[in-house]
Structure formats: structure tokens, C-alpha cells
Amino acid sequence: MSPFRSIIDQHPLSYAPYEDFYRKLHANPELSWREFETAKAVAQKLREMSSDLDIKEGIAGTGIIAVFRNGPGKAVMLRADMDALPLKEQTRLPYASYKEMKDVHGDTQPVMHACGHDMHVTALLAAAGILLSGREHWSGTIVFLFQPAEESTSGARGMVTDGLYEKYGCPIPDVVLGQHVSFQRTGRVFTRPGLLMAGVVQMMIKIFGKGGHGSMPHMAVDPVVMAAHIVVRLQTIVSREVQPGEVGVVTVGAIHAGTANNVIPAHAELRLSVRFTTAEQRNVLVDGIQRVVHAECLAARSPQDPIFHISESTNPMINDIPTTEAVSNSFKAHFGAGHMPLTRVVPAAEDFSELATAIGKPYCFWFLGGHDGEDYDRREKEGTLNSLPSLHSPFFAPAVQPTLTTGAEALVTAALTFLSAEKS
The missing domain is CATH 3.40.630.10 (Zn peptidases)
Known part of the structure; x- marks a missing residue:
């Protein structure tokens, strides 16, 4: 008893x-x-x-x-x-x-x-x-x-x-x-x-495009398309850079961009939740996210470097x-x-x-x-x-x-x- x-x-x-x-x-x-x-x-x-x-x-x-x-x-x-x-x-x-x-x-x-x-x-x-x-x-x-x-x-x-x-x-x-x-x-x-x-990093990323008319995308730089590529590419960080068997998660919980159907916006924001179990793993994930975002922005001809902001984190x-x-x-x-x-x-x-x-x-x-x-x-x-x-x-x-x-x-x-x- x-x-x-x-x-x-x-x-x-x-x-x-x-x-x-x-x-x-x-x-x-x-x-x-x-x-x-x-x-x-x-x-x-x-x-x-x-x-x-x-x-x-x-x-x-x-x-x-x-x-x-x-x-x-x-x-x-x-x-x-x-x-x-x-x-x-x-x-x-x-x-x-x-x-x-x-x-x-x-x-x-x-x-x-x-x-x-x-x-x-x-x-x-x-x-x-x-x-x-x-x-x-x-x-x-x-x-x-x-x-x-x-x-x-x-x-x-x-x-x-x-x-x-x-x-x-x-x-x-x-x-x-x-x-x-x-x-x-x-x-x-x-x-x-x-x-x-796991520990967590809460991250906000702002990416920049060039606004324009929805019918003339060739005269704009679309941050929505940029964000879509970033979301997909981020999934490879855990599957290809974190050692199999270790816990690592990268989740894009929110994307905010634009206000109208026919307007290409000038910027987009992504909000991420990143989970890790060691300091080394945290560095792999955060560095990987920054590298992917910079690369996608460069590929899309973004006119300005992205901005990264870590709002909260815990071990x-x-x-x-x-x-x-x-x-x-x-x-x-x-x-x-x-x-x-x-x-x-x-x-x-x-x-x-x-x-x-x-x-x-x-x-x-x-x-x-x-x-x-x-x-x-x-x-x-x-x-x-x-x-x-x-x-x-x-x-x-x-x-x-x-x-x-x-x-x-x-x-x-x-x-x-x-x-x-x-x-x-």
C-alpha cells in the first residue's frame, strides 16, 4: 500500500x-x-x-x-x-x-x-x-x-x-x-x-518582394510564391540534416501576405516553431532555416534581405x-x-x-x-x-x-x- x-x-x-x-x-x-x-x-x-x-x-x-x-x-x-x-x-x-x-x-x-x-x-x-x-x-x-x-x-x-x-x-x-x-x-x-x-524556438521571418498587379506577375516579385517554396524546402532540414532517430521539428504555423485577390503583395511573414533536444541540434535547425530562406529569396530576385526575429525560446x-x-x-x-x-x-x-x-x-x-x-x-x-x-x-x-x-x-x-x- x-x-x-x-x-x-x-x-x-x-x-x-x-x-x-x-x-x-x-x-x-x-x-x-x-x-x-x-x-x-x-x-x-x-x-x-x-x-x-x-x-x-x-x-x-x-x-x-x-x-x-x-x-x-x-x-x-x-x-x-x-x-x-x-x-x-x-x-x-x-x-x-x-x-x-x-x-x-x-x-x-x-x-x-x-x-x-x-x-x-x-x-x-x-x-x-x-x-x-x-x-x-x-x-x-x-x-x-x-x-x-x-x-x-x-x-x-x-x-x-x-x-x-x-x-x-x-x-x-x-x-x-x-x-x-x-x-x-x-x-x-x-x-x-x-x-x-524538446526545447523550442519561436521565429518570425519577413521576406520581401515587389508589389504589383495580379495580371502582370512579370513586373513584380511575388513573396507568396517565395513563401510557398520556403515552406516546402524547410521540411528537408529535419529529413536530411538531423541525424535519424533524433527529435527535430520545423513547423510553419502561420503565413501572412496580401489583402486582395488581384494584388501581388510587397512582403510576407512566416511564423515558425522549431523543436530540438540539444544545443547542437538547435544550431543545425536555425542555421538551416536561415540558409534556406536566404537561398529562396535570392532565387526569386527578392529586392531586400529577409528579416529573422526569434520571439521566444526555451531549453x-x-x-x-x-x-x-x-x-x-x-x-x-x-x-x-x-x-x-x-x-x-x-x-x-x-x-x-x-x-x-x-x-x-x-x-x-x-x-x-x-x-x-x-x-x-x-x-x-x-x-x-x-x-x-x-x-x-x-x-x-x-x-x-x-x-x-x-x-x-x-x-x-x-x-x-x-x-x-x-x-x-
Whole structure:
């Protein structure tokens, strides 16, 4: 039996209020750096839990920490991210989002929690409820951290830069822990020591042509055709320059050019997401992109050199091995067959690690299954798992339960792995 089972069983949590909180969050998502109402709701929930929480708000705009000091021992940080995506939801759930809001550039966007951050927030609040109720069973300090702007891979760095550990007096944690919901079967948790997730570079490229009439392309330089050639040619960088078996991804997520059917525009913009697992691989990909773009512009007689702008970047996530092995052992004891090793590196990226690397502390991040169990089992039997709605899909929607309970218990179990067994 799990050594943490008694704490969870002796302090059973009524999940109904948290399920309601989750549905409200899901129906009211907010974009990166715009999580104002979400932060207010989180802070209010924390205040209702206990007057013993030392709550600090407004870190990097909307970030929150709630510190609970419970005697001598190690300090553990538990993190959840709060932001949503500029995506129109198509789940048709009773609590689906129909919200639109302006992003940081002033553009109005549809908004959806298509990456499960609403589940992360609610699971952390539920974990806080369990840990506060069972305070007599453990000793140490816990920091409950709610982070903005993970989707822009800049929120963690933003909190650190704004003085998380200095101005806001956040205790330096001995270990930083976090999780992410996935489209795997609900009720399961997945750990992997060492390299877990890719790093990312978000890049904007502006290429230049010569505008003209759509009927007279010979008198113009068409940046749309140039962009089309660039998109196709970029796909060869991974297939021909990255060593087979290594993780590398180059995705052109957006192309913007022109305003009319019969006008050849003067320029075009491409927005790229580049994934890598080593610094050397990052250099191969970024250098390759620049080389391809310059060559295509030269071939098309572009009148001006392209402009490259890297907006955000984060390093690959490499779980501390001893820390992750300790968490994995606790998960095995607590979840039994529900704990599974993750065999592959995840090509998606996360900025979670910057909360730990900024202060030279170890960290562990794991994945949490969220897809409905019956539907998952049916698809597995049919061989149709590839058709599951993935993260960032307009159809992505975790099963509220048992995902929420599993997520809360995973955070509690991981935290108690490093805290003293009883209060001194």
C-alpha cells in the first residue's frame, strides 16, 4: 500500500466544488499574459482554503504563489500554468468556451483551454486542499505556484525576472515539481528520468518582394510564391540534416501576405516553431532555416534581405534523475499499474524547468492521462488511437474524473516524497 494513502484516505476531499471550479475555468479561458480573471479566481479559492497561506499576487502581471510553512524540513514547489490558446472550441460540451478576447498585440481571438491548463490549476488547488487538511502528517514548506503565459514559453522566466525569489520572498525550493495532462488514458501517470521534452524556438521571418498587379506577375516579385517554396524546402532540414532517430521539428504555423485577390503583395511573414533536444541540434535547425530562406529569396530576385526575429525560446526539459526516480517509486506504490514509464521524448516544449534552473535546483515533470477510459480502450482495440483529439486540438477535452483526482493525488504523492513524514 502507498505510504501516502493513509493521508489521502484520512482527509477525503469533496471534489464536487473543484469540478465546478474546473468547468467555470474551462468556460472562461484567458490568453497568455491576460489571465486576470483566472488569477482572481485562484487567489480567492486559496484565501477560502486557509488564512495560514502566505499569498502573493501580481508576479509578472498575473502570477501567484501561496506559501504554506509547516515546520522544519525541505521546501517543495508545485506548479500549474493558467493560460489558454487562441483557438475556437468545437467540443460542444455544456461548459465549452465561446469566449473571445484581445491578445497582447490587440487582436481579437477566440479562446480555448485546449492544452489542459484549467485541469492543472484545479488539480493543484485540490492538492493544496489535501495537504492543508493533512498538515499534521508532514513537515516542511510548500509553495503552490500558478504561472502565466506558458504557451508563449515566457511565463516562468517572467516570474523569475520579476523577482519571484527576491522581491516576492518565495522560499527557495529544494525541488520543483509539475505535471501536464495528455491525451493518454485517464487514471494513468507517466514519468521519464533525463531528457523528457524538446526545447523550442519561436521565429518570425519577413521576406520581401515587389508589389504589383495580379495580371502582370512579370513586373513584380511575388513573396507568396517565395513563401510557398520556403515552406516546402524547410521540411528537408529535419529529413536530411538531423541525424535519424533524433527529435527535430520545423513547423510553419502561420503565413501572412496580401489583402486582395488581384494584388501581388510587397512582403510576407512566416511564423515558425522549431523543436530540438540539444544545443547542437538547435544550431543545425536555425542555421538551416536561415540558409534556406536566404537561398529562396535570392532565387526569386527578392529586392531586400529577409528579416529573422526569434520571439521566444526555451531549453529542452531534462528531469533530474534521482528526483524523478524518487517520484516514480512513490507513484508505483500509490498508483500501482496506473503508473507507467514514458519511453519516448515528447517533442512539445515547456518553460516549467526555468523555475528550477534559475536557482540551480532539481526538478521533475510528469504526464497525466486525461482521455475517457472507455473511449480510449475502444480506440485501442480498433487501432484508431491516432485519431484521438490531441493537445491544441479544438476537440481536446479531458474527462473531468478521474483525471482531476489522479492529478491531485499525483501532486500530493510527489510532494510528500520530499517532505518529512510527520510534523516536529
